[in-house]
Amino acid sequence: MTATSSDLSTEATLNLALLGHGKMGSAVARLAPERGFEVRLILTIESNPDGVAITEKNFHGIDVCIDFTTPDVVVDNIRRVAALGVNLVVGTTGWNNRFEEVREIIRLSGVGMVYAANFSIGVQLFYRLARAAAEIFAPYSMYEPYIVEAHHKAKKDAPSGTALELRRQVQAHLPSRDISTSSVRAGFFPGMHEFGFDSEADTVLIRHNARSRQGFAEGALFAARWVVGKKGLFGFDQVLEEQR
Ligand SMILES: NC(=O)c1ccc[n+]([C@@H]2O[C@H](COP(=O)([O-])OP(=O)(O)OC[C@H]3O[C@@H](n4cnc5c(N)ncnc54)[C@H](OP(=O)(O)O)[C@@H]3O)[C@@H](O)[C@H]2O)c1
Numbered sequence: 001m002t003a004t005s006s007d008l009s010t011e012a013t014l015n016l017a018l019l020g021h022g023k024m025g026s027a028v029a030r031l032a033p034e035r036g037f038e039v040r041l042i043l044t045i046e047s048n049p050d051g052v053a054i055t056e057k058n059f060h061g062i063d064v065c066i067d068f069t070t071p072d073v074v075v076d077n078i079r080r081v082a083a084l085g086v087n088l089v090v091g092t093t094g095w096n097n098r099f100e101e102v103r104e105i106i107r108l109s110g111v112g113m114v115y116a117a118n119f120s121i122g123v124q125l126f127y128r129l130a131r132a133a134a135e136i137f138a139p140y141s142m143y144e145p146y147i148v149e150a151h152h153k154a155k156k157d158a159p160s161g162t163a164l165e166l167r168r169q170v171q172a173h174l175p176s177r178d179i180s181t182s183s184v185r186a187g188f189f190p191g192m193h194e195f196g197f198d199s200e201a202d203t204v205l206i207r208h209n210a211r212s213r214q215g216f217a218e219g220a221l222f223a224a225r226w227v228v229g230k231k232g233l234f235g236f237d238q239v240l241e242e243q244r
Helices: 023-035 074-083 096-109 121-137 161-171 214-227 236-243
Strands: 014-019 037-043 064-067 087-090 112-115 144-151 180-185 192-198 203-209 232-235
Touching: 014 023, 014 074, 014 214, 023 037, 023 214, 064 074, 064 214, 074 087, 074 096, 087 214, 096 112, 096 232, 112 214, 112 236, 121 161, 121 192, 121 203, 121 214, 121 236, 144 161, 161 180, 161 192, 214 236, 232 236
Parallel strands: 014 037, 014 064, 064 087, 087 112, 112 232, 144 180
Antiparallel strands: 144 192, 192 203
16 A cells, blocks of 8 residues: 555545444544544434435535445435535445446536445455455365354344445355355444355354444545545445555
Protein backbone atom coordinates (compact mmCIF):
# COMPACT_ATOMS: atom_id res chain seq x y z
CA MET A 1 0.00 0.00 0.00
CA THR A 2 1.33 3.43 -0.83
CA ALA A 3 -1.00 5.43 1.42
CA THR A 4 -1.78 4.59 5.03
CA SER A 5 -4.67 5.82 7.11
CA SER A 6 -2.29 8.03 9.08
CA ASP A 7 -1.32 9.82 5.84
CA LEU A 8 -4.95 10.80 5.45
CA SER A 9 -4.97 13.20 8.37
CA THR A 10 -2.44 15.41 6.57
CA GLU A 11 -4.75 15.91 3.57
CA ALA A 12 -7.50 18.49 3.05
CA THR A 13 -10.44 18.35 5.46
CA LEU A 14 -13.54 16.85 3.82
CA ASN A 15 -17.11 17.60 4.83
CA LEU A 16 -18.90 14.38 5.69
CA ALA A 17 -22.57 13.44 5.93
CA LEU A 18 -23.45 10.31 7.89
CA LEU A 19 -26.59 8.30 7.27
CA GLY A 20 -27.21 6.17 10.34
CA HIS A 21 -25.85 6.81 13.82
CA GLY A 22 -26.11 3.35 15.30
CA LYS A 23 -23.15 1.15 16.22
CA MET A 24 -21.28 1.73 12.95
CA GLY A 25 -22.32 5.34 12.29
CA SER A 26 -21.12 6.26 15.80
CA ALA A 27 -17.79 4.48 15.25
CA VAL A 28 -17.28 6.45 12.01
CA ALA A 29 -18.26 9.73 13.70
CA ARG A 30 -15.70 9.13 16.48
CA LEU A 31 -12.82 8.39 14.11
CA ALA A 32 -13.64 10.91 11.37
CA PRO A 33 -12.00 14.04 12.91
CA GLU A 34 -8.71 12.14 13.40
CA ARG A 35 -8.80 11.16 9.74
CA GLY A 36 -9.35 14.67 8.40
CA PHE A 37 -13.16 14.77 8.09
CA GLU A 38 -15.60 17.25 9.56
CA VAL A 39 -18.91 15.56 10.33
CA ARG A 40 -21.37 18.20 9.09
CA LEU A 41 -24.59 16.17 9.04
CA ILE A 42 -25.88 13.08 10.85
CA LEU A 43 -29.26 11.61 9.91
CA THR A 44 -31.10 8.83 11.73
CA ILE A 45 -34.47 7.21 11.23
CA GLU A 46 -36.04 9.94 13.36
CA SER A 47 -34.64 12.87 11.39
CA ASN A 48 -34.82 11.10 8.02
CA PRO A 49 -38.04 9.04 7.73
CA ASP A 50 -38.49 7.90 4.10
CA GLY A 51 -35.31 9.81 3.19
CA VAL A 52 -37.02 13.22 3.58
CA ALA A 53 -33.91 14.92 5.02
CA ILE A 54 -31.69 14.07 2.03
CA THR A 55 -32.16 17.48 0.42
CA GLU A 56 -30.06 20.06 -1.49
CA LYS A 57 -30.23 22.34 1.54
CA ASN A 58 -29.00 19.77 4.08
CA PHE A 59 -26.29 18.47 1.73
CA HIS A 60 -24.97 21.90 0.72
CA GLY A 61 -21.14 21.81 0.96
CA ILE A 62 -21.00 18.04 1.66
CA ASP A 63 -18.05 16.34 -0.09
CA VAL A 64 -18.96 12.74 0.63
CA CYS A 65 -21.60 10.69 2.44
CA ILE A 66 -21.28 7.39 4.36
CA ASP A 67 -24.31 5.12 4.85
CA PHE A 68 -24.50 2.59 7.69
CA THR A 69 -28.27 2.20 8.02
CA THR A 70 -30.57 -0.76 7.41
CA PRO A 71 -31.31 -3.00 4.40
CA ASP A 72 -34.86 -1.63 4.01
CA VAL A 73 -33.84 2.03 3.59
CA VAL A 74 -30.37 1.88 2.03
CA VAL A 75 -31.35 1.77 -1.66
CA ASP A 76 -33.68 4.73 -1.27
CA ASN A 77 -30.88 6.62 0.51
CA ILE A 78 -28.47 5.82 -2.33
CA ARG A 79 -30.98 7.05 -4.91
CA ARG A 80 -31.54 10.34 -3.07
CA VAL A 81 -27.87 11.06 -2.33
CA ALA A 82 -26.85 10.21 -5.92
CA ALA A 83 -29.58 12.53 -7.25
CA LEU A 84 -27.87 15.38 -5.34
CA GLY A 85 -24.59 14.58 -7.13
CA VAL A 86 -22.84 13.60 -3.88
CA ASN A 87 -20.41 10.65 -3.89
CA LEU A 88 -20.93 7.99 -1.31
CA VAL A 89 -19.65 4.98 0.60
CA VAL A 90 -22.14 2.26 1.53
CA GLY A 91 -21.38 -0.14 4.35
CA THR A 92 -24.96 -1.27 4.92
CA THR A 93 -25.48 -4.93 4.01
CA GLY A 94 -28.49 -6.97 2.89
CA TRP A 95 -29.20 -5.33 -0.51
CA ASN A 96 -27.46 -7.87 -2.80
CA ASN A 97 -30.79 -8.69 -4.45
CA ARG A 98 -31.03 -5.04 -5.62
CA PHE A 99 -27.49 -4.75 -6.88
CA GLU A 100 -28.48 -4.16 -10.54
CA GLU A 101 -30.86 -1.40 -9.51
CA VAL A 102 -28.08 0.34 -7.59
CA ARG A 103 -25.67 -0.06 -10.50
CA GLU A 104 -28.20 1.72 -12.72
CA ILE A 105 -28.76 4.54 -10.20
CA ILE A 106 -25.00 5.17 -10.04
CA ARG A 107 -24.57 4.99 -13.82
CA LEU A 108 -27.40 7.42 -14.53
CA SER A 109 -26.47 9.92 -11.81
CA GLY A 110 -22.75 10.02 -12.70
CA VAL A 111 -21.58 9.93 -9.06
CA GLY A 112 -18.99 7.62 -7.49
CA MET A 113 -19.84 4.98 -4.90
CA VAL A 114 -17.74 2.45 -2.99
CA TYR A 115 -19.54 -0.47 -1.34
CA ALA A 116 -18.44 -3.41 0.77
CA ALA A 117 -20.11 -5.89 3.03
CA ASN A 118 -16.97 -5.54 5.10
CA PHE A 119 -14.72 -2.49 5.21
CA SER A 120 -12.06 -4.16 7.31
CA ILE A 121 -8.77 -4.28 5.42
CA GLY A 122 -8.01 -7.53 7.29
CA VAL A 123 -11.15 -9.12 5.86
CA GLN A 124 -10.20 -8.17 2.32
CA LEU A 125 -6.85 -9.93 2.90
CA PHE A 126 -8.70 -12.86 4.51
CA TYR A 127 -10.70 -13.23 1.25
CA ARG A 128 -7.41 -13.58 -0.64
CA LEU A 129 -6.21 -16.28 1.79
CA ALA A 130 -9.54 -18.09 1.52
CA ARG A 131 -9.38 -18.10 -2.28
CA ALA A 132 -5.86 -19.55 -2.13
CA ALA A 133 -7.02 -22.22 0.39
CA ALA A 134 -9.97 -23.15 -1.84
CA GLU A 135 -7.65 -23.58 -4.79
CA ILE A 136 -5.23 -25.76 -2.77
CA PHE A 137 -7.97 -28.00 -1.32
CA ALA A 138 -10.05 -28.28 -4.51
CA PRO A 139 -8.54 -31.61 -5.72
CA TYR A 140 -9.05 -33.31 -2.31
CA SER A 141 -12.72 -34.23 -2.08
CA MET A 142 -12.32 -35.84 1.36
CA TYR A 143 -12.00 -32.27 2.73
CA GLU A 144 -15.44 -30.67 2.92
CA PRO A 145 -15.59 -26.85 2.88
CA TYR A 146 -17.74 -24.85 5.29
CA ILE A 147 -18.29 -21.29 6.52
CA VAL A 148 -19.38 -20.19 10.00
CA GLU A 149 -20.06 -16.58 10.96
CA ALA A 150 -21.10 -15.01 14.27
CA HIS A 151 -22.52 -11.55 14.97
CA HIS A 152 -24.30 -9.76 17.82
CA LYS A 153 -27.97 -10.54 18.32
CA ALA A 154 -29.20 -7.22 16.81
CA LYS A 155 -27.80 -7.89 13.35
CA LYS A 156 -30.73 -8.10 10.94
CA ASP A 157 -29.41 -10.11 7.97
CA ALA A 158 -28.11 -13.70 7.97
CA PRO A 159 -25.87 -15.02 6.55
CA SER A 160 -23.83 -11.84 6.78
CA GLY A 161 -22.92 -9.97 3.60
CA THR A 162 -19.30 -10.89 4.35
CA ALA A 163 -20.13 -14.61 4.50
CA LEU A 164 -22.04 -14.40 1.22
CA GLU A 165 -19.12 -12.62 -0.44
CA LEU A 166 -16.66 -15.16 1.02
CA ARG A 167 -18.79 -18.01 -0.32
CA ARG A 168 -19.04 -16.36 -3.75
CA GLN A 169 -15.27 -15.97 -3.93
CA VAL A 170 -14.32 -19.48 -2.78
CA GLN A 171 -17.10 -21.19 -4.76
CA ALA A 172 -15.34 -20.10 -7.95
CA HIS A 173 -12.51 -22.50 -7.00
CA LEU A 174 -14.88 -25.22 -5.73
CA PRO A 175 -17.51 -25.16 -8.48
CA SER A 176 -19.40 -28.37 -7.78
CA ARG A 177 -19.00 -28.44 -4.00
CA ASP A 178 -21.64 -27.69 -1.42
CA ILE A 179 -20.29 -25.09 1.06
CA SER A 180 -22.29 -25.52 4.25
CA THR A 181 -22.81 -22.03 5.73
CA SER A 182 -24.18 -21.21 9.16
CA SER A 183 -24.82 -18.09 11.20
CA VAL A 184 -24.79 -17.39 14.92
CA ARG A 185 -26.75 -14.37 16.22
CA ALA A 186 -26.03 -13.99 19.91
CA GLY A 187 -24.32 -11.74 22.40
CA PHE A 188 -22.03 -8.97 21.23
CA PHE A 189 -19.75 -10.37 18.50
CA PRO A 190 -18.62 -7.43 16.28
CA GLY A 191 -18.03 -10.00 13.49
CA MET A 192 -16.36 -13.42 13.22
CA HIS A 193 -15.92 -15.40 9.98
CA GLU A 194 -14.38 -18.83 9.55
CA PHE A 195 -13.61 -20.75 6.40
CA GLY A 196 -12.66 -24.35 7.01
CA PHE A 197 -12.19 -27.78 5.54
CA ASP A 198 -13.13 -30.82 7.55
CA SER A 199 -12.14 -34.44 6.87
CA GLU A 200 -12.44 -37.64 8.88
CA ALA A 201 -8.86 -37.11 10.05
CA ASP A 202 -8.57 -33.38 10.71
CA THR A 203 -9.81 -29.80 10.33
CA VAL A 204 -8.03 -26.93 8.61
CA LEU A 205 -9.38 -23.50 9.43
CA ILE A 206 -8.77 -19.81 8.77
CA ARG A 207 -10.61 -17.21 10.81
CA HIS A 208 -11.08 -13.46 10.88
CA ASN A 209 -12.16 -12.00 14.17
CA ALA A 210 -13.05 -8.32 14.34
CA ARG A 211 -11.95 -6.97 17.71
CA SER A 212 -14.07 -3.84 17.49
CA ARG A 213 -15.87 -1.72 14.91
CA GLN A 214 -12.90 0.62 14.50
CA GLY A 215 -11.47 -1.46 11.62
CA PHE A 216 -14.70 -1.08 9.64
CA ALA A 217 -14.82 2.66 10.33
CA GLU A 218 -11.18 3.04 9.27
CA GLY A 219 -11.82 1.32 5.94
CA ALA A 220 -15.03 3.27 5.27
CA LEU A 221 -13.22 6.59 5.85
CA PHE A 222 -10.34 5.44 3.66
CA ALA A 223 -12.86 4.68 0.88
CA ALA A 224 -14.64 8.01 1.46
CA ARG A 225 -11.48 9.99 0.79
CA TRP A 226 -10.67 7.80 -2.22
CA VAL A 227 -14.10 8.16 -3.86
CA VAL A 228 -14.09 11.98 -3.92
CA GLY A 229 -13.83 13.01 -7.58
CA LYS A 230 -14.50 9.46 -8.89
CA LYS A 231 -17.40 8.26 -11.04
CA GLY A 232 -18.82 4.76 -11.08
CA LEU A 233 -19.46 1.83 -8.76
CA PHE A 234 -16.46 0.28 -7.01
CA GLY A 235 -16.01 -2.60 -4.59
CA PHE A 236 -13.66 -1.89 -1.68
CA ASP A 237 -11.36 -4.66 -3.00
CA GLN A 238 -10.82 -2.53 -6.13
CA VAL A 239 -9.88 0.46 -3.96
CA LEU A 240 -7.31 -1.62 -2.08
CA GLU A 241 -5.93 -3.19 -5.27
CA GLU A 242 -5.23 0.31 -6.53
CA GLN A 243 -3.07 1.00 -3.46
CA ARG A 244 -0.77 -2.00 -4.09
N1 LIG B 1 -19.53 -2.94 5.70
C1 LIG B 1 -19.05 -3.10 6.93
O1 LIG B 1 -17.84 -3.10 7.18
C2 LIG B 1 -20.05 -3.28 8.06
C3 LIG B 1 -19.62 -3.45 9.39
C4 LIG B 1 -20.57 -3.53 10.39
C5 LIG B 1 -21.92 -3.44 10.07
N2 LIG B 1 -22.30 -3.31 8.76
C6 LIG B 1 -23.71 -3.14 8.35
O2 LIG B 1 -24.01 -1.76 8.51
C7 LIG B 1 -25.41 -1.61 8.81
C8 LIG B 1 -25.57 -0.81 10.11
O3 LIG B 1 -25.02 -1.57 11.16
P1 LIG B 1 -25.10 -1.04 12.67
O4 LIG B 1 -24.52 -2.13 13.49
O5 LIG B 1 -24.56 0.34 12.78
O6 LIG B 1 -26.70 -0.99 12.86
P2 LIG B 1 -27.55 -0.16 13.93
O7 LIG B 1 -26.77 0.04 15.17
O8 LIG B 1 -28.88 -0.85 14.01
O9 LIG B 1 -27.72 1.27 13.23
C9 LIG B 1 -28.56 1.48 12.14
C10 LIG B 1 -28.79 2.97 12.04
O10 LIG B 1 -29.53 3.26 10.87
C11 LIG B 1 -30.39 4.33 11.19
N3 LIG B 1 -31.47 4.47 10.21
C12 LIG B 1 -32.52 3.67 9.94
N4 LIG B 1 -33.28 4.19 8.95
C13 LIG B 1 -32.67 5.35 8.57
C14 LIG B 1 -32.96 6.35 7.61
N5 LIG B 1 -34.06 6.31 6.83
N6 LIG B 1 -32.09 7.41 7.49
C15 LIG B 1 -30.99 7.51 8.28
N7 LIG B 1 -30.68 6.60 9.22
C16 LIG B 1 -31.51 5.53 9.37
C17 LIG B 1 -30.87 4.00 12.59
O11 LIG B 1 -31.43 5.17 13.15
P3 LIG B 1 -32.00 5.20 14.68
O12 LIG B 1 -30.75 5.31 15.51
O13 LIG B 1 -32.83 6.42 14.72
O14 LIG B 1 -32.75 3.90 14.84
C18 LIG B 1 -29.55 3.58 13.22
O15 LIG B 1 -28.83 4.73 13.66
C19 LIG B 1 -25.97 -3.03 8.85
O16 LIG B 1 -26.49 -3.34 7.57
C20 LIG B 1 -24.75 -3.89 9.13
O17 LIG B 1 -24.89 -5.22 8.63
C21 LIG B 1 -21.39 -3.22 7.76
